[in-house]
Amino acid sequence: MIFVYRLLPAATALAVGILYYAQFENSLSYPWIAVLGTLAVMIAAWLMSRTRVSLVDMVEKMLPTFLLLGVLVFGMLLSEGELARWAIIVLAVLSSFLSLELLFLLSFTPSRYPVNGLSHVNIALVPFILWYTVSTSVGLIAFLHSSKWIYVALVTIVSVILFRTTGHPGATKEQNVVWMFIGGAVGLHVGLLSVMLPLSMAVQGAMACLIFCVVLRMRRYLYHPIPSKQQAWMEGLAALVLIITLITTSRWL
Incomplete structure (x- = not known):
């Protein structure tokens, strides 16, 4: 068998x-x-x-x-x-x-x-989940004039699920609950931002991925082994440069 x-x-x-x-x-x-x-x-x-x-x-x-x-x-x-x-x-x-x-x-x-094998895979799937969720939702709003609030709610729910299922193995149940609420807040803000910014579907998806992944990465600094301060500054600067580049080089609709 x-x-x-x-x-x-x-x-x-x-x-x-x-x-x-x-x-x-x-x-x-x-x-x-x-x-x-x-x-x-x-x-x-x-x-x-x-x-x-x-x-x-x-x-x-x-x-x-x-x-x-x-x-x-x-x-x-x-x-x-x-x-x-x-x-x-x-x-x-x-x-x-x-x-x-x-x-x-x-x-x-x-x-x-492998140690935490599925956890690592789940984190790797996050950008793809967010990109397809956000870019498709933005496209449906533009082409079908569907409700913006349904889209915002969808992104919020997806964010809550992702924050819960990608939690650090060393996190307690109470910490996971807190991070679920934080995930909901991040998803709500990402959804609202995507509704307000007149950018293309692909760029909206990329923006959502960057913002969401930055917050997920920040969570990693709460658990041992904690990455170095130099790495934190480099990652933060890289994320900021990518976000600014997306906003300034993308064609506004």
């Missing part, structure tokens, strides 16, 4: 790629074909982790991957051109395989599981 589980990450990732590709080829059935891919990853994660990892721990470790897959389905609405479509498919396949592979190691061979 373990042989079947061993093949499950690769088989599920392949199924995700096929289903996402099929969704692009059958736009009238949106979003149900792609949703099947997301459900396949959820089912595979549950099958591998049951009786080995608690359901709560599994959901907490895999939620960013589930969220990314859902956001990629959302991003299909405004994806134009082969490059944009293949970017979504490849990202969905890679994130599914990597997360499920690490979950397999955690469930069946813990000695081979």
Whole structure:
């Protein structure tokens, strides 16, 4: 039976790629074909982790991957051109395989599981989740004149989830609750800023990623081993330069 589980990450990732590709080829059935891919990853994660990892721990470790897959389905609405479509498919396949592979190691061979492996993957997924969430939402507001408040609420909810599921392993439950509220505040401000700034979809997404990741990085300085002050200044300066560059070089609409 373990042989079947061993093949499950690769088989599920392949199924995700096929289903996402099929969704692009059958736009009238949106979003149900792609949703099947997301459900396949959820089912595979549950099958591998049951009786080995608690359901709560599994959901907490895999939620960013589930969220990314859902956001990629959302991003299909405004994806134009082969490059944009293949970017979504490849990202969905890679994130599914990597997360499920690490979950397999955690469930069946813990000695081979990299320390905080899924936590590191979850942090790496944050920019992609934010970029597709914000850029697609801004595009829908511009093209469909959809409610701005729905978009702001969406970004806020996504931010709360990301701050909770990317918490430092050494954080207490009380600290995680505090960071969830901070995440909500950051998401609210990012959403409002994106609504007010007349910038393109891609730039809005990039701005959201930068602001959000700066706050996430600041959280890291509260836990040991604490990065050096020199590194902190270099990271802060780099983030400031990137934000100023985006604002000053982008075409305002």
